[in-house]
Amino acid sequence: MPTSDIPGSSYVNSTRMKPEEYDSEVPEDDGAADYAAAVADSPYSSWASSSQASSSSNSQLVHPSQLQFFVRMLSDNRNISIQACPGDTVESIGEKIWKHTGIPLFQQRLIYRGKQLQCQHSLAQCDIENDATIQLVGRLKSTGHPKACKIVEDLRSTIGRLHRGETIPSALEIIKSCLYEYLSNTPKASFESAKEHFQIFISSLAPSALIMLYMSPIEDNVKIAEESILHFLYLIQTMLPVYYHPICVPTVIEFCRLLKGVPRCVSLYSSCRIYLCILLKNIGLPQASSKIDSVGKLMLVKGILPFIREIAERFVPFNTNSALDLEVMQSDLDALSVFVSCVYNASKENPRHPDEISLSPPRKLSYFPYLFEATRDIYHIFDNMLLKMEFCLIRLEGQLASNSTWEGDVVHQQSSQYLAILKELNIISALYVGCKQRFWSTMARRKIPLSYLIIRHVKRTDDHWWLLECKEITDLEAKRHMLMMLFPENADDFDEPTEIYIDRSHLLTESFDYVAKADPESLHGSLFVEFKDEEATGPGVEREWFYLVCQSLFSQQNDLFIACPNDCSRFYPNPASEGNPSSLEHYIFAGRMIALAMKNKVQVGITLDRLFFLQLAGLQVSLEDVSEADPWLYSSCRKILEMDPDFIDSDALGLTFVREVEELGSRKVIELLPGGENIAVNSKNRNQYVNLLVQNQFVSSISKQVAHFKEGFADILFSDKNVNFFFSSLDPEDFDFMLQGRTGDICIQAWKSHTEYIGYKESDLQIAWFWEIVDTMTPEQKHELLFFWTSVKNLPVEGFCGLGANLQLCTSPSPITHLPTSHTCFYRLCLPAYPSMSVMRDRLLIVAQDHVVSSFGTW
Template identity: 55%
Template sequence: MSITDNRAGTTNSADRRRSSSTSSAITSAKRKLDDYASAVPEGDEAADFAADLVTVRMRKEEFEAVHCSAVAAAVAAASSSSWASPSQSSPFRYVRSASPSQLQFFVRMMSEGKTLVIQATCMDTVKSVHEKIHKLTGIPVSEQRLIYRGKQLQWEQSLAQCAIEKDASLQLVGRMRSTEHPQAWQYIDDMISIVRRLCKGEAVPYALKIIKTRISEYLSITPKDDYNTSPGHLQIFMSSSAPLALIMLCISPVKGNKKIGEEAIRHFLYLTKTALPKASHSLCAPIVLKFCKLLREVPQYELLPLYSSCRTCIGSLLETIGLSQTSKNLDSVERVISVEEIFPFVSELADSLYGGLDSNIASTAGLGPLQSDVNDFAMFLPHIRTAIREHLGFRCPIPVPPPEKGCDDPKFVDIIVHLYEIFMGMLRRMDCCLLEMEKHLASKSTSSGESDIFFQGPSQYLAILKELNAISKLYVGSEEHFWTKMRLRKRALCALILKYVKRTDDNQWLLEHKDVTDFEARRHMMMMLFPEVKDDYDEQHEMLIDRSQLLAESFNYVSEADPESLHGNLFMEFKNEEATGPGVVREWFFLVCQAIFNQENALFVACPNDCSRFYPNPASKVDPLHLKYFKFAGRMIALALMHKVQIGVVLDRIFFLQLAGFQVSLEDIKEADPCLYSSCKQILEMDPEFIDADALGLTFVREVEELGLKKVIELLPGGANLVVNSKNRSDYVNLLVKHQFVTSISEQVAHFAQGFADIFSSSRTIKVFFRSLELEDLDFMLRGSADDISVQDWKAHTEYNGYKETDPQIVWFWKIVSELTTQQRRELLFFWTSVKHLPVEGFRGLASRLHIYRSLEPIAHLPTSHTCFYRLCFPAYPCLSVMQARLLIITQGHVGSSFGTF
């Protein structure tokens, strides 16, 4: 039987409303409890009687009918101070004087109608009497219950404490609901016995250890594989009022009891999730919910963390069991949780989040929403949304207010309306918070310092926005309203993404709306889908490559490697060269990718109008290893992205679209084949009569050349006999484009995608990666900036060691650089840093600033570089012409490659 703590002697208004609708069985049970309460004397006897109600065992039909509020009302009526300080009227203090003389009393066996005569002393314990009965009858001690004057006798009490008189008559009854689980009853009774003693103010050595041990033992013997017996076993915890006993321990005024109670409940929560199989979670959830309901009635602020832990446990259990549409008996374990029981958690969490958001709106010093509240909010909401959809038969989105005819349950209508109010209220606050963020960002950008300090709240903003986006899908017009707000707060949203998005986050909801993010935000989210490059030198992938065999040896090292070994750091060294380190790795990436896309290798075709843009060559099959090389190419491109190396080449639109899983249209081939594009446009725009006159002589075929031989391929069955006319010319153009740019390279694209996926660590397919980017985004990530190198930007990001900015050598250096061609500048930058193409941000996008060092070498020596540290070294050349001659030498491509030392 479960008793709700109600020290004030009043019941919650919601409980009163529920009680009014209970059955006649509940009314009868309440009447019986009222009778108990009215018969109790005042003072210590009243307190003792109220305490005994905690452990009294009712008959099965009575137990299942009693509502927890009815029991609470009975306890309050019996004694409003029953859980007061031991110095007043302790619920467990009930001692009467007794003579230590010999006692003889009678024990009547209710089930068999027999009577036993027992002899004992006043100081003997009730437990010793049980043991004597066991010897006489064989009834297990764990199954015995002795009743005297309407009260159950507790094991640890003496006969004197129980006021057993000479020739007294006791009743022996069996525990009605414990016959299948006597050991479980014993563990829980032992625990409750310790709790009673603690609440009386007794000193119990190792009390917390004993209580936790009993809980562990009780859960450890829970049937793991027998779902038919598990409910009865776990029901014992509720039937014994163990939740109430532990809560009473938490609110006990006795020093140390609160800590013991909290630790015991937390131990139960931990074992519920870790020691029991998931199949038992549905049986444990109502017990945890009971803890929540009891704690909700306790007006003690210090117990809020414990309440939050119970609430979080409920949320984690729901991930396994889900929700039911309706609730059953509140004290029954044989049920799952209903949406009506969970929604109050969502409501109170929303109120807490309101407060946190309001604090951020009022001041940048606001603490913002608590992470635990946001996490719990995100745990409960999916179950609420699912329950609404299932109840409405997936008739979403829902108009606001919802039509009464659309939902046959008024409680669901209230939940639907309340959830919409939560959505609107929180969205308004989030909009204000993002506006404050934008003001903060604007002030930071105009200030001289580069302070990156945000007030604390934004760390939880994205998680809240993600849930609001999910809620918006339930209501008509709400999703568009949500994203309209996000577009207005694009700057703040992007700042949040750059600062707070981590690899473990699910950002799909943002990736589906690219118009609310900028390139930097999208790039950051895409980089979070790759493995993190770790500087673990014990697991790095080592390569030693001959420059003369660059492509072939790189192919062997990368294509034959286990993908997992490529997820770590790379160690690269060229044969007969001393240079090693990140600079050499950057150079290797650039050189290998340039070789892969070199048209002489017949793997890729360059676009006529942009020689840095490529798509797979349909004729690549001339190389029997071409498909393996495409898989190698996919790995290299993914590795370059993961290591943030700009390789100077980009993918054409038709290639990009196929990797993203999109269809290729005529407009998409404009850059890949301008001639075919122009011809197809003319066919579509020609006069219909001219086309129908067969002036072009076209049929549904395509002529291709393979290994020097021309071959005719039908675009569809019987295409050679199907003439192109004004009615089917659109079909002809679509089939022609599809065959030339999709069908003919499908194998190449598939193997490239497979290689890319080997490096891609996300569980999502690579289609998500490419769909989440614009083609221009991928261009920036692979090629970097397409602009000319700015000498002013270069100079602004360079520092000096051994030189001053005003030294003649430095003045001459920048004068020479400003007169170099674009290609020469790139070669000089490559010699200096192993970077030929700058990131889209320019020099500020590099890993560090650049450095010019004064070397002590003779002036006849050429400049040297330490590419790992972006360091250029040269002696103090005597004049501008000497320096210019030296620099022109190293800006020649064949010299600049790997001229650095390390």
């Protein structure tokens, strides 16, 4: 498929902005000076500039003219001649001074015309003229950490001797000991003192010395350096408390920067970047992030910008013909996830930055363009990877449609990684204006392969709940696959199943005692149900119990629920039960039973009305939502809304903002508004009247019942906090299907293909008669026969496949005068060898009756 045919492929040709395209004008009120001043004191100021080859090319407008000026060192009256562009930053000049003098940036103070220059200002902003003289006042070398300076000097001395070819016994242990001692001496009492301690390590070029040793032609030196660096990074992670990790990040970035792009350093660079990501994750924790102010977070973005660019360049250009290098990609995506989090946190900390990022650089970011550059590069990754992934999903969809054997295909082998990639793209899409909608639209176009990936690859241990944020991108089977993971497994965590021993004549009362009064935790395991004075046990009895209890709970005789006039299998809570504490306990019981039925994949033949489901999902109920629950009210309200305004205003209907209800045999008036009895309904307020009427009759009047039902349902979930997510992830029709199963006619061909024969052969007359008789049954009779056979009246969402095993049609030793029997636990129907089709038909029609199929089975 050519790239141009893929939706959104026009994004492929997007290019990086040139430096000239940045807005170099800084409005006086945007806080640039405050940021620059703060950066000077930031713990990251001593290393962030070294992460790029030229700060000026990334941050300011470059003018063609050159400046030449002098930097005078007051310590020894030496002058250094500097050439630079007016757009270069003071920070970049500090780098040049560092190279000339060895004085680290954090020890420099540049004075011009009596004012200290701020590192983020350009030379033009500082009014530096040709042949000007700037004074360098070196800050006093830190004397607060003499021991740290001595340890670093010993470390560099040892490394220097090794680099010169000297043989030092136990060199690795000496270097490791220095590194351990250095970290052990990190001040614990003062965070500021700890920052100075680590700045000494970088400013003394200790990381450069270790990398120099690693680049040595002497093989032993390479091994010593590699093991020492990894040991040092491991000690940082394990020895220091998490809240000190922010001050360690610059050191790790420095190692990565020095190794990046060197062919022989790929392995060590990869390891260092992994440690960097670990530290960046840790500084996202509350106890560490509180140590970094907004400037520090912005400077952190500058430090990680080269790594973001590295990933961006690896994913560009988009090529539909190239296979995904998933090993490299997964590593990059893991790192990108951390980098995106850092960029997002930095943008969120900036009060002038919107929640969603525009791809046009705002003037407000001109004084700190690294944030915009990072967000733009991350967008390029998102853009190209979304196109690449859609192409992969298109190809996967084609292979699924062709039903071809493609187990060895590259796309199939890589498909397990697709969801991890898409998850990261979803996170990135939230950063940019319009990208979230673009991402969801792309996924909705690829619903078939995406649903396949969910069913095939998503496990309980995976964190892929983002897939349920948008209902349109997956089919019901995929949603159900994920939502079932919110229920605890019937597992080995429970030594014994919960035993339920029920007398059929007291079905509801005894079931309430077992379920409603049980500790919710005890219901998370498996169940063992047995009816008193009956031999049958096993899954079939359990399925029958669920079906019978739920049917009884929602029966009109209990007054807990009201059936919709046009669909007696659809229910909502009875408003009249609100004041009865006993009834409210039964709503908890009902919620638990429905959740247990879903957990055990039992279809119970009832559904919840739309207005009931919407309230469980925390959604608003409108007039359209009550059309099934109360067709008369719905019709009346529609007429009121559609009536001629003049007729309504004439008060011909005599309506006011009240509702009449019957309570204990008498009429009661409920005001929809304070003083509603005196407020007439007219053309201007009729919408408000209809809405208040709906809310009062179908929301506030059943709010307690809904809350108790929801509480009971939540008791059965792995965590009760997931109950809102469970309902909001589904449409009402989806929930109906999961709870009620397939209610239409049963396909005979599918039934036959999932049936195996024991004692009979497919060619036997009795088998031919059987299927011919079943084929002539009404849909209701087929469902009753299936219920007699399996204790499943409606097939699961997946059809016969959802039963978990084939049905069995077996010979029976019983005389031909006997009815068929069933072993529902094994889906086994025992059929005597009836002598004729008419005899078999009579017997089958008897068992396919509602009053017969209950209380059946022998096992």
